[in-house]
Amino acid sequence: MKALVIYAHPVPESLNAASHGVVVETLRARGWDVDDCDLYAEGFDPVLSTEERRNYHNTEINTAPVQGYVDRLRAADAVIFCHPIWNFGLPAILKGWHDRVMLPGVSFKLADGQLSPCLDNVKKIATVCTYGATRWRAWLVGDPPRKLITRVVWGTVRPEKIRYIAQYDMNNITQAGCDAFLARVKTEMEAF
Amino acid sequence: MRVLVVYCHPKEGSFNSAVRDIVMGRLHRAGVDVRLRDLYAEGFTPVLTRDEWVGYEEAPANRVPVADHVADLKWCDTLIFVYPTWWYGLPAMLKGWLDRVLLPDVAFHMPQAEGEVITPGLHAIERLGVFTTCGASWWLTCLIGAPGKRTLMRGLGLLIKPRAKKVFAAHYLMDTAPRASLEKHLEKVAAQTDKLIGVKPVRSGKLSEATVE
Numbered sequence: 363m364k365a366l367v368i369y370a371h372p373v374p375e376s377l378n379a380a381s382h383g384v385v386v387e388t389l390r391a392r393g394w395d396v397d398d399c400d401l402y403a404e405g406f407d408p409v410l411s412t413e414e415r416r417n418y419h420n421t422e423i424n425t426a427p428v429q430g431y432v433d434r435l436r437a438a439d440a441v442i443f444c445h446p447i448w449n450f451g452l453p454a455i456l457k458g459w460h461d462r463v464m465l466p467g468v469s470f471k472l473a474d475g476q477l478s479p480c481l482d483n484v485k486k487i488a489t490v491c492t493y494g495a496t497r498w499r500a501w502l503v504g505d506p507p508r509k510l511i512t513r514v515v516w517g518t519v520r521p522e523k524i525r526y527i528a529q530y531d532m533n534n535i536t537q538a539g540c541d542a543f544l545a546r547v548k549t550e551m552e553a554f
Numbered sequence: 555m556r557v558l559v560v561y562c563h564p565k566e567g568s569f570n571s572a573v574r575d576i577v578m579g580r581l582h583r584a585g586v587d588v589r590l591r592d593l594y595a596e597g598f599t600p601v602l603t604r605d606e607w608v609g610y611e612e613a614p615a616n617r618v619p620v621a622d623h624v625a626d627l628k629w630c631d632t633l634i635f636v637y638p639t640w641w642y643g644l645p646a647m648l649k650g651w652l653d654r655v656l657l658p659d660v661a662f663h664m665p666q667a668e669g670e671v672i673t674p675g676l677h678a679i680e681r682l683g684v685f686t687t688c689g690a691s692w693w694l695t696c697l698i699g700a701p702g703k704r705t706l707m708r709g710l711g712l713l714i715k716p717r718a719k720k721v722f723a724a725h726y727l728m729d730t731a732p733r734a735s736l737e738k739h740l741e742k743v744a745a746q747t748d749k750l751i752g753v754k755p756v757r758s759g760k761l762s763e764a765t766v767e
Contacts, residue, residue, distance in 0.1 A: 372604040408600055408646035412564040450709035451643060451701070454600035454650030460641045472729070496671060503708040506643065506701030513698045514642050533665050533672070 365394040366438035370401045370445040370456040377532070377540050378492050381547050382444040385490055388551035389442075397434055401455045406431075408458015421467030431463045440486035440554070443511070447493040447528075450503050452510065460510075469518050479520045487515060488525040488554060490547055497530040525550055555586040555751060558630035562593045562637040562648040569728070569736060573685050574636045576740050580747040589626050593647050600650020613659030623655045627676070632751065633714070634683035635706060639724070642688075642695065643702040652710070661713050679714040682707070683750045684722045685743055692726045721746040 367386055371378040389396050401408075417424050425432045435441070445456050452460070466472050469481045489511045493500055500508075508526055516524050527550050529535070529543040559577060563570040574590075581588045591598075609616050617624040627633075637648050644652070658664050662672040684706050688695055695703075707722060723746045725731060725739040748754065 372602060372607045376607075402601075402604070408650070409594075410564060410640070410645065410647075412594075415564045415568075448602070449649075449652040449656055449705065451649050451652070451705045453602065454646045454653050457641070457643060457649045458600070458646030460643075461646050464641065494672070499671060499712075503712070504699050504701070504704035506699070506705050506709070509699040509701050510641065510643060514701075517698075534669055 363439045365440040366397045367442045370453045384547045408455045410461045443489045481519045486523040487521045490527045493530045556630045557588045557632040559590045559634045602653045632681040636685045639686045639688040639702045674713045676714045681719045686724045688726045721750045
């Protein structure tokens, strides 16, 4: 079983980096073949270009600029996103991964104005993320990133399992809170 | 009135560029001060770097990498966004503008004591306008919860003046939109822009600036 871990945080000493480490270690210990995709380390360019916009719906050539990322996604049985939440959204580098890699013909088919899923290989999806905001404040705003994963990505890919593992209120977190979050991530990944 | 228009679309001649032109036309007609930031045209870098993250809370040094954008944000009292909705959200380019420019001591203040939340820092902004286009239908966007709209209208809305004037207009089902519907939408954009800046509404069919590709 192959797991694609998509990680997007610029700083290795962050809690987010620690949770990413726990995800990768735990999955490997459970026998998963992990493809660890660190968008910052790989220098992923998140900007969808004019040419890509022009060819967006042409499924014969639209994957070419990001072929490697498309191949990795198509090889995965599970996808795990590890990232912080900034301004009630994904970091730009990860939003750009969605913009550029989740293309027509890769994650969905568009025929007669109707969308249908086509990423059949992905059976499980999880998000492990950290918010500066409190849970109620995120709820007040509508928690856009939670909806992106649990509704948009779920609806597009239709996996058998989806988990959203979030630590809110990072501005006030204690060491014990960090430890508890990492323990929770480990438990979740063991059961994944 | 000082208006900052943040525009984000990779392709000139797109419907979004027509929306931008309508907005700019209405603003110029009203005689207000306008600054336009075209993120694609200027090659804005949306990726918040390691150094920026490490120095995130260190004001005022944190604004140095994006000083000109911070200056525009602090200059304006009216903020307008024009962009396409991709994956129900903002294009990475525009999301990165929020990540890098809405900094501590610029857009908000970090909690001062344990248990507190951030406090707003953009009270000088009294008006917020959001104009976008969606491939999805209105009802599907509502079902998903309109993440892009909420990131700006509510998320950013928490940081600007309380009860600020806000307008929003989106055209849905862009892949199959008939020309008449697009033209009607441009009239709506013009009317909403006028409403935002408090000028008399535009009469239908009188948009000399309106062009649809």
